[in-house]
Amino acid sequence: MTNAVPLYVARETAARSVGVEEVLQRILEVGKERGISFDVIRTGGRGLHWAEPLVEVGAARIAYGPLEVTDVEGLFDAEFARGGDHATRLGSLNDHAWLKGQTRLVFERMGLGCATDLEAFRSLGGFGGWERACDLGPDEVLDELDASNLRGRGGAGFPAAIKWRTVKEAQADEKFIVCNADEGDAGTFSDRLLMEGDPFCLIEGMMIAARVVGAARGYIYLRSEYPLAKEILSEALEAVRQDGLLGPHFDIELRIGAGSYVCGEETAMLESLEGKRGEVRAKPPLPAHAGLFGKPTLVNNVITLASIPWIVARGGKAWAEFGHGRSRGTLPVQLGGNVKRGGLVEVPFGMTLRELVYDFGGGTLSGRPVRAIQIGGPLGTFLPENALDVPLDYEALAELGGSVGHGGVIVFDDTVDMARQARFAFDFCARESCGKCTPCRIGSVRGVEVMDKIIAGDDVNENIALIEDLCETMKEGSLCAMGGLTPQPVLAALKDFPKDFHGGFGS
Template sequence: MKVYVPHDTSSLSLGADGVLAAIVEKNPDLKIARNGSRGLYWLEPLIEVETDTGRVAYGPVTVADVSTLFDSGFPENGSTHPLYLGPVEELDAFRRQNRLTFSRCGVIEALAIDGYKFEALEKALKLSPQEIVDTVKESGLRGRGGAAFPTGIKWQTVLDTKSEQKYIVCNADEGDSGTFADRMIMEGDPYCLIEGMLIAARAVEATQGYIYLRSEYPNTQKILRQAIDNAYEAGYLGKKFDLEIRMGAGSYICGEETALLESLEGKRGMIRYRPPLPAIKGLFGKPTALNNVITLASVPFILSNGAETYKNHGAGKSKGTLTIQLCGNVKYPGLYEMDFGISLKELLYDIGGGTATGRPLKTVQCGGPLGAYLHESQFDMSMTYEDFAAQGAMLGHGGVVVFDDSIDMAQQARYAMEFCAIESCGKCTPCRIGSVRGVEVIDKIIANTDRSQNLALLEDLCEVMTDGSLCAMGGLTPAPVLSALKYFPEDFGLLPKKEAA
């Protein structure tokens, strides 16, 4: 019998370590395993027990619950306890998912390397670099970091660029609001990422890799370091490929790939002009395959199960699964890995259960702080790259942040400009100056100072930022601003306010 207590950052923040100590105090002989989260965050800390008849869960468990759990027969049989959930796989929120990339996350003991098979790597080692690239191309995998660029094509460019030294860089800066999928997989299934990087290295003929890790993830750093040490000891790393972690500089812009490369080289995180592409001239001027954590962690499934199996999931040109991170003011926040194509409405109401406060749901922001705010009238659209783009929205890294009707959209628009002003790298004028002016102009609109002139000014300013910015930071900041203005004009004083519920 084994008791699983998650070591995932969110579970720890909800008291998982205290629960573990209380369980051990009650029965020091129990076998304990530290796993990642299953991603059902309203149930964390979620404790699971593996018995001879199967694996069952309890949650959310607090330190105070531990005594009553043991009183009701835990861990052998606690099914009469009110926190008893039964098998996680049978919970409605889980049954509706298609866990391909996250199939092991939360299930396995995260750092037990003996239990991780590296089967996909074994397959990859029997293929030529070109065959691996072809498999990834065939799967339809697109980058999960935000831009959704086809991964196979990026790898082809790196493979075709001749150089004695090539790099794999994993973008684990995870700066988008409401996102946590990268962290979850790194804490719950770290060898999956390492395996994905090893396969990428073979595909593009790279010998050195770096994981550029968000500086606000100290727990992930600890787990990843241990996983890398274990992979060296087991001989997966250190022969043909070396892997190191580099801590991020704590700035949103360092998630953008060229700023990340500058930061990785020890410089200030400033955007680089393109061309040359990082795939041709990347880290230290060498060809570099730079990919998001989820992109790389999707590769082992593709190699193990075949490109065809992967691309049979999804809809249209959005192949495979999307790791949706549902959060904000929502009843059932968590990680939902689902085929592309589910409707936003189904996600928000059937799966997410509406708002946590029970108030009407006013808007959602998808794809991070540069994503448009969506209005109820758009909730029927399906979650594919194409449908979102058609509505001026973006899926980005899969974050979906929910707001109820108490949110003031004029303040959210102001916040978008303020965020850009704080995070701008400063290299180009439309973004550096435009965002500061944007805050001032929105303040004037809110205060009803020359409102119509300032509205016209804001629209002009947004046009300049969209068309004239060097990168997506300044180029996309107008999206949340203009969508807030378009769909919620009453919050800017342009229409009478609707009665709050």
């Protein structure tokens, strides 16, 4: 098309949920009326959820957002196709403070090109890690992984190199790679953003993993709530197959979950993949020794696997130059809840939560004071506002009784009732428990009942003692971290917000 104006628009769930398709449609309609044609490039989301629906226009990629359908005529009046001034004009995103303040390694390509165009991926450095992995050989790749100090981004933070080496050294006629794309933690979306916006990066990471551990088959276990990711991943897998990089030597199958949170736990996920009910398995054996169909299986999170191409292409040492203490590299933080500017912020470990919540997030959307944040998903700890100076790293959070988890940060303002949040943690566990072990299955239900009594003001001190006792039992006796971590938000709420448990919130 001659003289068509490039128009970059995310094909991504968050943008869709706020009407990006309708805005795009209107731009094309008005463009037709005014004789302006566009060359539409469907990219991944840049992670500025607060600015969606967002479009970038022209060779200089001047961004406008957040847009409504009713803004479109005005955009044309302001000559936005030439970068004209408009109330929604954000300028070039590369110069925008939100992105400039980040260190994008895993998300380095995010939003730059068409997400399902293999040539665009290659032109942006894609398959650089794969090519180097082929030159190096498995042991040297493992050395790079060792040097990077990469830890699993799914929640447990287990060193990736140890897991990979264990699977590599296991003797078996067949081995598997499983990518955990269940992303069940409320308020987390980095896996989805990556799969929708740079699916080849994940595929490249899995190809490298398969080559290192000696697997001929890989699975992506994707939650059913991500239909767009399913569509995009399917297109991307087919494109790589057509290219010959996936095939009989190593292929990846996309499997869809059925809406269970606990199926994100690796052993429940393996059961589900085998076609069984998603119940947790007792460990040992570890999946690395006896996983899918009893064979050695490498289970890694989407972001862990998507970090691999960068690490192998640039070297583990380069990765480890970012970070803080023993937590190396970057973490794609997902800012959400009651926050002015929610979205994806990839930063090196060590940034304080205060910088994340205020500098990136801009404080609460409601404009009220921040009272608490929850970090690490629904089983993650609560931190009060005065604890936000803690650096984001595995060890610093562990000292506070918390964990980085999958990097979700949920902001609450001063209207939050923490006793109700503690009740929510038990209720969530009761609804999502696989039911295999008693502390989790029964403990969570008893927890809800006792919290109801506390909220009603019945024998508060005795019932708090009961809750503490119950938490101890769940922590020590549960088969997996579902029941084991539920006490984390409950005990944090009790410790830092005791008033909410005595006589009700706000007293």
